[in-house]
Amino acid sequence: NPQNGGFQLQVQGELGAQYRIEVSEDLKTWNELGVQVNQTGSLNVSDPATTQSAHRYYRVTQID
Numbered sequence: 141n142p143q144n145g146g147f148q149l150q151v152q153g154e155l156g157a158q159y160r161i162e163v164s165e166d167l168k169t170w171n172e173l174g175v176q177v178n179q180t181g182s183l184n185v186s187d188p189a190t191t192q193s194a195h196r197y198y199r200v201t202q203i204d
Contacts, residue, residue, distance in 0.1 A: 146188035
């Protein structure tokens with residue numbers, strides 16, 4: 141929740157497609173934050189753990 145110090149990201153993508161959301165602190169090791177189906181044309185990704193790290197990077201990959 142952005143009001144509680146978290147991070148929120150909105151991603152546009154293909155309607156009905158599945159997307160894997162991953163997070164990294166060093167761009168080498170990636171951990172899955174979740175998988176979402178794009179039901180509206182955009183995904184809303186929340187990461188409340190951002191307050192625990194100096195840097196966090198995100199990537200979103202469409203799952204075939």
